[in-house]
Amino acid sequence: MKRKQSGMTLIGFLVVLAVVGFAAYIGMKLFPMYQEYYAVRSAMKGLASEPGIGDMDPSKIQDLFFRRLYINYSESVKKNNVKIERMEGGWNMKVSYEVRRPMVGNLDVVGVFNTEQALTRKGSAE
Structure with a gap:
């Protein structure tokens, strides 16, 4: 009695390889x-823990923010993407920006990122 072989054919293996390769390509794009977005979030959280940030001038806050982004090689966030508004006990910082990356041919992938952080720390005692 013959045993029936089971397993993946070469064509099936190539199809799976193509799907996995395309998923890896999308992931690399x-x-x-998202790494840049998390750099923006960590820069904002770092500012929130800065002593005296609630009493600083908005231009000084923005300068500190972009210094932190410069360290992380962030290029998508520009000065006009950052809004700093007065709130009770300090400032509210909002960052909204868009990233566009080419995908395949004339298709692009677009990421829209919005985040905000309260900057209310008064001093080192808090």
Whole structure:
């Protein structure tokens, strides 16, 4: 009695390889966008823990923010993407920006990122 072989054919293996390769390609295009977003979030959280940030001038806050982004090689966030508004006990910082990366041919992937952080720390005692 013959045993029936089971397993993946070469064509099936190539199809799976193509799907996995395409998913890896998409991941390589998307990862830097999200890495930059998390750099923006960590810069904002770092500012929130800065002593006296609630009493600083908005231009000084913006300068500190972009210094932190410069360290992380962030290029998508521009000065007009950052809004700093007065709130009770300090400032509210909002960052809204868009990242566009070419995908395949004339297709692009677009990421729209919005985040905000309260900057209310008064001094080192808090």
